[in-house]
Amino acid sequence: MIQFKSKREIDRMAVAGDLVARAFGEIAHLLQPGIATGAIDDRIREFVSGEGGELLFFNYHGFPAHSCISINEEVVHGIPGDRQVQEGDLVSIDIGVKVAGFCGDSARTFAVGEVPEASRRVLDCCRMALAAGIARALPGTRLSELSGAIEGVIRGESLGLVETFVGHGIGREMHEEPQVPNFVSEVLLKEDIELKPGLVLAIEPMVNSGTGEVKTLADGWTVVTVDGGVSAHCEHTVAITESGPRVLTIGPGEEWPPLEGTPGQ
Numbered sequence: 001m002i003q004f005k006s007k008r009e010i011d012r013m014a015v016a017g018d019l020v021a022r023a024f025g026e027i028a029h030l031l032q033p034g035i036a037t038g039a040i041d042d043r044i045r046e047f048v049s050g051e052g053g054e055l056l057f058f059n060y061h062g063f064p065a066h067s068c069i070s071i072n073e074e075v076v077h078g079i080p081g082d083r084q085v086q087e088g089d090l091v092s093i094d095i096g097v098k099v100a101g102f103c104g105d106s107a108r109t110f111a112v113g114e115v116p117e118a119s120r121r122v123l124d125c126c127r128m129a130l131a132a133g134i135a136r137a138l139p140g141t142r143l144s145e146l147s148g149a150i151e152g153v154i155r156g157e158s159l160g161l162v163e164t165f166v167g168h169g170i171g172r173e174m175h176e177e178p179q180v181p182n183f184v185s186e187v188l189l190k191e192d193i194e195l196k197p198g199l200v201l202a203i204e205p206m207v208n209s210g211t212g213e214v215k216t217l218a219d220g221w222t223v224v225t226v227d228g229g230v231s232a233h234c235e236h237t238v239a240i241t242e243s244g245p246r247v248l249t250i251g252p253g254e255e256w257p258p259l260e261g262t263p264g265q
């Protein structure tokens, strides 16, 4: 069942979302060649815990770290560890927190230095797809229209749309109904809903340079592209309000839509 949130509850979710955004602010400058992903995860844990937030991914179905960090061919659910960031990498970082009973969930993909053209295309497309989805997070719009807007951007660029993983409702729990696919399917059209104020969604397209096919590595977590191409993942927690989409996981001084050249949006 979909849990609709009151204005007051959405304000509380914005507190969690703000902490996620500030955690990204804490680590953005660390993303330099040579840093291990485990060190980035340590900083996220220190910062979020220090601010009174609970990190939602730690021990989620046994996940062994506090954030997901996925580099290049890794799509999502990368386990932070010894892998070092290198010049030219695309680094996708996903952070989920709970503050005072409410959740925030956001992923940003960072380009480290000069990245290859294919990586730049994937990143730009993923950001545009997220922006197109957020722009449809309006009362009276169908969920399938939001999904279709994301799909249109990715298919329009002839890039790989990852169908295996989807966005989700979010609130007191990280994963609530409904699922938010990044494409339109028969199932979605059959179960389609009208978006209404109080619905809060984590919208999260994943875009690959080749095909959208993915597989999970033997560690049981890390999802990679089957063809070895690069991938990006961009996610915001967005409340549908009478006055339009309210992006809850942007921080102080950040704008939505992001200003040209804003890192990691």
Ligand code: MG
Binding pocket: 094, 095, 096, 105, 106, 107, 235
């Ligand atoms: Mg996430």
Ligand code: MG
Binding pocket: 105, 167, 168, 202, 204, 235
């Ligand atoms: Mg999510």
